[in-house]
Amino acid sequence: MIQYIIRRLLSAIPVLLGILIVTFALARMIPGDPCKAILGEKATVAVCERFNREYGLDKPIYVQFGIYMNDVVHGHFGNSIRFSRPVTTILIERLPMTIELGTIALLIAIAVGIPAGIISAVYRNSAADVATMVGTNIGVSMPVYWLGLMLAYIFALQLRDTPFWLPPTSRLTAGVASTPFYKTFGWALAEDSFSYPIMEFISNLYVFNALISGDWVVLGDALKHLILPSLALSTIPMSIIARMTRSSMLEVLKQDYIRTARAKGLVEYLVVLKHAFRNALLPIATVIGLQVGTLFAGAVLTESIFGLAGVGRILFEAITARDFPIIQAFTVVIAVGYVLVNLLVDISYMFIDPRIKLE
Amino acid sequence: MVATTSTSSTTTRDYRSNSLWRLTLRRIFRQRSAIVGLTILGLLVLTAIFAPLIAPYDPEEVLIGREDIKKREAPCIHLLGCPADQPQHILGVDGNVRDEFSRVLYGTRYSLFIGISTVSFAILVGTVLGSIAGYLGGWVDNVIMRLLDVLMAFPSLLLAITIVSVLGRGLQNALLAIAIVSIPIYARVVRASVLSVKENPYVSASRALGGSDIHILLGRILPNAIPPLIVQGTLGIGTAILDAAALSFLGLGAQPPTPEWGTMLGTERNQVFTAPHLVFFPGIAIMLTVLAFNLLGDGLRDAIDPRLK
Numbered sequence: 001m002i003q004y005i006i007r008r009l010l011s012a013i014p015v016l017l018g019i020l021i022v023t024f025a026l027a028r029m030i031p032g033d034p035c036k037a038i039l040g041e042k043a044t045v046a047v048c049e050r051f052n053r054e055y056g057l058d059k060p061i062y063v064q065f066g067i068y069m070n071d072v073v074h075g076h077f078g079n080s081i082r083f084s085r086p087v088t089t090i091l092i093e094r095l096p097m098t099i100e101l102g103t104i105a106l107l108i109a110i111a112v113g114i115p116a117g118i119i120s121a122v123y124r125n126s127a128a129d130v131a132t133m134v135g136t137n138i139g140v141s142m143p144v145y146w147l148g149l150m151l152a153y154i155f156a157l158q159l160r161d162t163p164f165w166l167p168p169t170s171r172l173t174a175g176v177a178s179t180p181f182y183k184t185f186g187w188a189l190a191e192d193s194f195s196y197p198i199m200e201f202i203s204n205l206y207v208f209n210a211l212i213s214g215d216w217v218v219l220g221d222a223l224k225h226l227i228l229p230s231l232a233l234s235t236i237p238m239s240i241i242a243r244m245t246r247s248s249m250l251e252v253l254k255q256d257y258i259r260t261a262r263a264k265g266l267v268e269y270l271v272v273l274k275h276a277f278r279n280a281l282l283p284i285a286t287v288i289g290l291q292v293g294t295l296f297a298g299a300v301l302t303e304s305i306f307g308l309a310g311v312g313r314i315l316f317e318a319i320t321a322r323d324f325p326i327i328q329a330f331t332v333v334i335a336v337g338y339v340l341v342n343l344l345v346d347i348s349y350m351f352i353d354p355r356i357k358l359e
Numbered sequence: 360m361v362a363t364t365s366t367s368s369t370t371t372r373d374y375r376s377n378s379l380w381r382l383t384l385r386r387i388f389r390q391r392s393a394i395v396g397l398t399i400l401g402l403l404v405l406t407a408i409f410a411p412l413i414a415p416y417d418p419e420e421v422l423i424g425r426e427d428i429k430k431r432e433a434p435c436i437h438l439l440g441c442p443a444d445q446p447q448h449i450l451g452v453d454g455n456v457r458d459e460f461s462r463v464l465y466g467t468r469y470s471l472f473i474g475i476s477t478v479s480f481a482i483l484v485g486t487v488l489g490s491i492a493g494y495l496g497g498w499v500d501n502v503i504m505r506l507l508d509v510l511m512a513f514p515s516l517l518l519a520i521t522i523v524s525v526l527g528r529g530l531q532n533a534l535l536a537i538a539i540v541s542i543p544i545y546a547r548v549v550r551a552s553v554l555s556v557k558e559n560p561y562v563s564a565s566r567a568l569g570g571s572d573i574h575i576l577l578g579r580i581l582p583n584a585i586p587p588l589i590v591q592g593t594l595g596i597g598t599a600i601l602d603a604a605a606l607s608f609l610g611l612g613a614q615p616p617t618p619e620w621g622t623m624l625g626t627e628r629n630q631v632f633t634a635p636h637l638v639f640f641p642g643i644a645i646m647l648t649v650l651a652f653n654l655l656g657d658g659l660r661d662a663i664d665p666r667l668k
Contacts, residue, residue: 018509029525137392137657141649143601145608146624146642149631157632297516301605305628315517316609319524327521335512 001350008346012339019335020072020328024065027327034081034322055081055324068328077329082321087329090314092197095333096204097171098310101302102295104207105230109237110288116238117245117284121253122272132242139239144298148232148305155228167225169307171206176221178206184213229306233298237291244287248280255279281352289345296334386662393658399651407467414461415447418618422456430456431627431634451636454627455616459637462618463644469619470648473534473603474596480538481599482592485545486584490576492546493553504550507543515540516602523611530619533612537602541595548591552584586663593656597649604645620645 034057035048043051052058055078056067071078077087120132156168172178180203182189189196203209207226210219252258253276261275262268299312311330318326349356387393406413422428426446434451435441450459492503510518522536556562557580565579606612607621608628615626620641627637 014505015508015512018505019512022509022513026521026525137650137653138646141597141601141646141653143604143608143621143624143642143645145605145628146638146645149624149628149638150642153631153635153638293514297514300516300520301608304609316520319520331513331517331521334514334517338512338514 001347005343005347008343012343016332016335016339020069020332021065023328023331023335024068027322027324028061028064034324055079072328072332078325080318080323080326082318082323082326087325088197090326091311091329091333092201093204094309094311094314096201096206097308098296098299098303098312100205100207101226101230101233101299101308101310102292104226105233105295105298106237106288106291108230108234109241109291112234113238113241114245114284117242118249118272118277120242120246121249124250129246132246136239136242139235142235144232144236145301145305147235148229148302151228151232152305166228168228171225171308172218172221173225176218178203178209178218178222179213179215181209181213184215229302229308232305233295233302236294236298237288240287240291240294241284245280245284248283249276252276252280278352282349285345285348285352289342292338292341296337383663387658390658390661392654393662396651396654396656396658399647400655403467403471403648403651406464407471410464410468414458414464416458416461418457418462418465419616420457422452422458428452428456430454431630431637433634434459434636450640451634453623453637454630454634457616459640462623463620463640465618466620466623466641466644467648469530469613469617470600470604470645473530473537474600474648474652477534477538477541477599477603478592478595480535481541481595482545482588484538485542485547486549486581486588488542489546489549489584490553490581493550494557494572494576494580500550503546507546510540511543515598516605519602519606520609520611523606528611528614530607530613530617533603533606536606537599540602541599544591544595545588548587549581549584552587553580556580556583590656590660590663593652593659597652597656600645600649600652 033048034055035043035051039047039051049058056064059067075088077091079085080087080090083090116132116135120129123129152168155164155166159165167173180199182199182203187199189199206222207219210216210222258271258275261271266275296312299310300316301312302308303310303313304316311334314326315330315334317323318330416422428446428448430452431454432448432452435445435448437443437447441447448458448460450463453459453462488503488507492500513521519533519536519540522539523532526532526535553576562575562579565575570579603612604619604621604624607619608625610625613619613622615622623641624638624645627634631638
């Protein structure tokens with residue numbers, strides 16, 4: 001299996017290289033002068049020259065690409081032009097937010113989508129089936145940002161003075177602060193140590209951080225802030241997962257071994273869950289893996305609606321501000337994430353169906 | 360003897376009534392989702408065509424001075440108890456004092472145009488790329504498919520945002536971006552059909568008879584790709600409309616005062632607590648349109664090509 005993983009990772013290199021080239025080229029093709037975009041239209045020629053020299057923008061394009069490739073390989077993404085801070089630091093601050101949002105949205109999508117699909121297939125043409133199918137059709141047709149705004153309107157405004165009130169913006173209520181778990185545990189970490197960025201990254205996953213350090217106030221608050229955005233983000237994956245579960249289950253329920261299982265007098269729920277569902281899982285796993293892209297694209301919109309400082313929003317802002325280092329770094333991270341998730345899905349096949357050998 | 364004649368005439372009649380198109384049409388009309396989708400779509404097309412007749416106002420006309428109303432006024436329907444001395448605005452008035460109902464109606468034109476034009480363009484380019492890749496095979500196939508893999512490695516909306524930033528804001532560039540982003544799907548569909556039939560005996564026969572590559576590709580191979588393309592294209596129109604609305608929502612697509620639903624949503628998004636009607640109705644309109652195409656696409660898939668299910 002390790003051999004397979006290594007081979008798969010190696011085969012991803014051409015695609016990753018392509019992604020790097022496309023990102024680099026697209027970022028340079030964005031019209032307009034980054035100097036004027038960042039420093040303002042009134043920046044003088046001398047100031048702009050110094051600015052370009054500082055960020056290496058005065059060098060020929062192939063030299064810039066060479067420098068960029070070298071940096072990427074070494075994990076240096078340079079400084080953000082707009083914020084004058086290392087891109088890696090910004091990544092450590094922003095990526096956990098998006099991962100948290102995406103993970104919770106995906107969990108909601110799976111937790112609702114799979115049972116809905118199974119019920120729909122088992123009770124085919126029943127009221128529950130029709131309701132699920134109508135629901136999933138509406139789910140994939142709804143603009144994510146519209147649903148987000150509507151949820152905010154209902155839960156933040158209409159239900160204001162009820163226990164169902166939910167906050168429409170930011171990650172935590174003002175006044176509530178998340179303490180990094182390593183500080184709670186009293187670990188002394190030097191800012192230049194190797195593990196510092198990793199620890200920072202983990203502690204920026206507020207829900208996870210609160211969970212391991214036992215800070216229930218922050219945990220509750222962070223989860224409360226995540227409900228609306230992740231609900232909005234989850235609708236499309238949820239609908240797609242439910243539909244795939246239904247059609248895959250219908251296919252399996254027709255098989256002879258299901259009839260055999262029933263004939264030998266097995267309880268129906270065991271037939272459905274053990275004999276049918278396990279065999280229907282393969283296409284469902286594939287479709288779950290494919291949702292990662294939908295989640296990232298949806299994150300751009302959801303984060304901008306709910307005022308969340310995540311990857312999607314900063315990437316959108318960076319594209320409009322021509323902040324090359326941020327665009328390049330974040331696109332690479334997203335693309336690598338994509339490749340890794342698909343690898344994980346491929347590996348999961350082996351556990352779902354032991355007949356599959358990864359060669 | 361008589362019996363034989365009647366049997367043969369029945370067979371002939373059956374054969375005629377079962378011609379491919381009729382059979383397909385009959386199968387489509389047996390799909391409930393296709394009928395619902397077609398009905399909604401029919402109504403939307405009628406709305407788009409007759410928008411100037413139905414709309415009570417010009418969608419871009421600012422009503423300041425013409426009527427005594429404030430901006431972002433809530434809907435006023437006389438039948439539902441709105442005082443008769445107030446001007447009737449079924450869906451209210453927007454932030455620039457324009458009639459929201461007329462704007463939503465005209466928006467239908469934009470959405471239908473956006474969906475159909477982007478998908479047609481993507482199908483055209485996708486078909487060319489997919490058939491070249493599938494038919495020629497070898498390194499050409501490899502190069503084309505790897506390029507498309509790179510395109511597919513990006514989440515489509517993010518790639519569209521980047522392309523619009525390169526080309527500049529505006530509806531036309533947003534359409535181009537969405538079309539480019541959706542090319543890989545169609546190229547893959549076409550390539551798969553080409554690969555599945557190119558070694559069939561009837562293709563070899565056509566080649567043996569001296570048919571040119573173009574003739575074989577257009578006349579013998581590509582017709583096989585039409586059913587999956589129709590299905591994929593119908594479903595793709597829904598996605599294209601959603602993506603275009605999202606780009607406009609972010610301020611990258613259609614620019615105000617164009618009555619495009621995404622733009623309308625985007626300009627009034629911060630007013631959701633004070634004037635929810637300005638967010639609610641354009642969103643419902645987008646959803647209905649996308650829903651119509653999705654239902655139709657589902658129905659078509661079940662009727663034309665159940666294997667795709």
